[in-house]
Amino acid sequence: MKRGESSVGQGEQLIRLLLWTLLTLYLQVIYSASLHALDWPQLRKDMVNEIRQNAIATASHIGKSQFDPRILDVMASVPRHQFVPVLRKPFAYYNRPLPIGYGQTISQPYIVALMTDLIEPKSSDVVLEVGTGSGYQAAVLSRLVKAVYTIEIISPLSQQANERFAQLGYSNVHAKVADGFHGWEEIAPFDSIIVTAAGGLIPPPLIRQLKPGGRMAIPVGGPFTVQHLMLVEKDKEGEIVIRQILPVRFVPLTGVH
């Protein structure tokens, strides 16, 4: 090949690269502009209203007709769209789970509200979360309790969540990359624990790290479908009571009794 031909080829490649870059930038600008056009506060408000309606609809199963208003107020202020991948932002306030990469999801808002409500958070509480994921659950908790300690085994997820906490000012959230099985021994005991990555096992060390009178909530099911929630309560004497709660207003039995 002659030198001239080679430089022509390189030139073409450069022009092609430039065109692609411009096209990508253009699409990004269009997409960002469309995102900016979205009224996030209003979307949050709509989402909270939907959760409120869901709570009424499922009152008989969750044992109450409304969630703690403080939780809903917090959810109306936490920018959920900052916790989902860019392409999923338009769906951030839909009442549905969303994939966040690494085979993980950000829980649907109704389940976040229900889980948070189950542990009955108080402003003096220190809460442990196992499975940081996007960081959204920790962000919601951080506005309701004194401190949140959150553990994630997948390093990139933890890193992304940490950046979000710093950027959005959730200074009382402490995150680390570790095996959640062992809990956070240095800080234990906790007033409440939320385990969002239980798999097939609820780690016994977590039950030990729960304060007497404390509560632990665990969603059970597939990645996009929470089948039921487990609430582990440790009474003042250290006795354990486990409740299995269906998030759905569903009566399976219509039989002979």
Place this chain on the structure above:
Amino acid sequence: LNSNSLEENDSPAVPWFAIFGVSGAALAFEILLLRLFAMIQWHDFAYLVISLALLGHGISGVIIVVWQRHFMKYYCELFILNCMLFAVTSSACFWLAQTIEFNTLEIIWQRSHWWALAKIYALLTVPFFFAANAIALTMVRFKHRVAALYACDLLGAGIGGLSTVVLLYSFSPGSLLFSLSISVLMVCVYVELQFSAHYVIVHRWLILGLLCSLVISLVYVPKHVSDIKPVSFKALSKAILLPGAKVENQYYSPLGVVSVVESPVVPLRIVPGLSLASTASIPPQKAIFIDGDGPTAINKFIRSEQNRNTANRYLHDLTSSVPYYLLNKENRKLNSLQVGLDHPALLQSQLFFEDSTIDVVEVNARIGELLTKDYAEYAGWASLNNRIRIHSEDARGFLSSSSEQYDMIALRTAGSFQASLSALKPDFRYTVEAFSQYFHRLKPQGVIAVATPIALPPRTSLKVLATALQMLQEQAVADASRHILMIRGWKTAALIVSKSPITDQQINKVKIFCKARWFDLVYFSGVERNNVNHFNRLSSPDFYLAAISLIEDMPHFINQYKFMIAPATDDQPYFYRFFKWSSLNEFLAFREFGGAALIDQGYPMLVIALALALAFTLILIPLPLFSQKEKVGEVGRSAGKNQTVVAQEYTEKKITRSILFYFFLVGLGFMFVEIAVIQRMALFLDHAVISAAVIISSFLIFAGLGSYHCRRYGARPAVAIRLSITIVVILLSIYLFFAGSVLALFIDRNLVFRVLVAALMVAPIAFVMGMPFPLGLSALVMQRGYWVAWAWGINGCASVVSTIAATLLAIHWGFTVVLILAILIYSAAAIMFSRH
């Protein structure tokens, strides 16, 4: 240009070898896609994708019939071009399909996934379209040899399918897909040499194109095609995200790709059913995944006996330990049968009984070899092998061939997440007949122990209970409720079915066992409401109430319950189907607050696939009629549309309708029989995959021979059609009544022998079933040669519709009904042909 004159004069040789090769490659491609999508997504999805992608055959037939006059001018070029495009697109379309972001689990939440699914369907239809084009063009071009061509097509498909299944034992599906593309390109080279003197367009461009494709494939395709990217929500994809975790070994087999994962930093803790009260540590483990699903564990062997006992102490704290508390330990001996290899469960029985002998039946030989060969040292096989015998066969077949009596027969159902994606998978281990077989092989004090992961609201555990109760009822066991005991933990349940009535002493032992481990009693004879729902509290004691209802009035409760919990039978072995249409609206209404978890996707997806297949069929099949109508209209106009023309039009319409129905019914009947026989033989041949390989290949090969044989009746096809369909109907009726007894005679023989029996049973039916289609084509060639491609397309569409419909019918009414329908369909085809 008259196509008949083309055939007779200046004709290229019939490309027998290419037809044989392309047909074989098309079926191989279908099998590979099934395997690949089972690895990338899940079984039910793979099944549905393939069923619809085969519509490519229908589209091909329709396009060729419309433009056949033009196509025939360039037959040689088009044939080779279609073969080349099949070769290239089979790899390329799979690669492209992988780049589409699609998640089966998200389909219920986001509409864009339906669009992604449509794109995958469309992409995978392309290679089948080109393969079908090559075959249909040849049939039209050499229509006087249509029967022999069809025979060649079937034989090629049969041998191609069988070879692929054999190759899957040694090679990855990804690498085989690439090899398939290269093989078809080689066939193209051969065809190019054969056709080079008959091109209308300059052929060197074809040679050039062919070589370019080869080069591009060789240089660029391998690294993309062989790279399988399972969705990130598969269990294996998640496991290897753990720090330092990696797939240590991978073993290929048509029964599934077995992956062994090691996680050196974060210990794997595979302990289904572990009590929340357990404080025991868990020994080091390696995880086993099949097609990326699972996992099950291999525990590390601890040499020191004292340390070993400490390491295995957790095995006391599982729901699956409950049978050991029921069994009589006085003689310290245990003889048990474990269905499916579960290494921790083997250790469990050794922990409870000093002297235990265990028969393990694991149909996938690769999994057994992990314990006995590849990981023998890690698992301490040397210390186990004198007590454990691993049999690579199905439990039902094994029990038929052995006379052993057992203290315990243990089995475990799939997890609720996995189960929700396996609704279309037949499983003969959990049918009423299977439970009867287990029950008969128990010693007088023996038990069947079934571990089931818990789904809420209860489903799997109730279906197992209903199956056990049905079995006890059929065995005329007096007071069946005294033979049943059920407990549950937070995530698993255990059902015990005892040969003898369970004593009060045994019940007390179980009560103590449960209390110490925070497990709840669900059912035992004499259970009261205050005995249940203590530790894992539900707002109402649903498990207990359902168990009581099942025992008191099973048919009524099953009918009223919102999930399908009727026991599976050998005729309807779809154990993991829980979906009920009557509950769908309610589940969808609650989708956003938990209802989504209640919908098993496989079954509704099957219905959607059938609707789509029917819609496509209804659109595609009549298309050629419009082009034909224009021609008839022209004739009518030029003749002033007198009475003769009107009468001709009327007759033409009737004949067209008959052609349409005849070929549709023949296609429908063929697949109904094939699907029903595959499913029936799955029990006889140990596994659905082995059955599919043996039966499909046998059907295709013997039907191919039948098709080849019927060439001699080409001059009198009408008589031959009536005769062949009559024989099909007679043979199917014989099969319907006597196949069960014949299979029962040989079920205790080794697999090779059973494969031969299955092939021989299929041979006569397949041989005659191979005749109606080519005979119909021969009849068509005599009167309306231009409809040959249309008949091919109709048959293709019918095959797609019938594959899905047969599965749906089998789920609802069983395989027997599918076979009866096949008999009726063939009879209707004969009537349809006779009328015109």
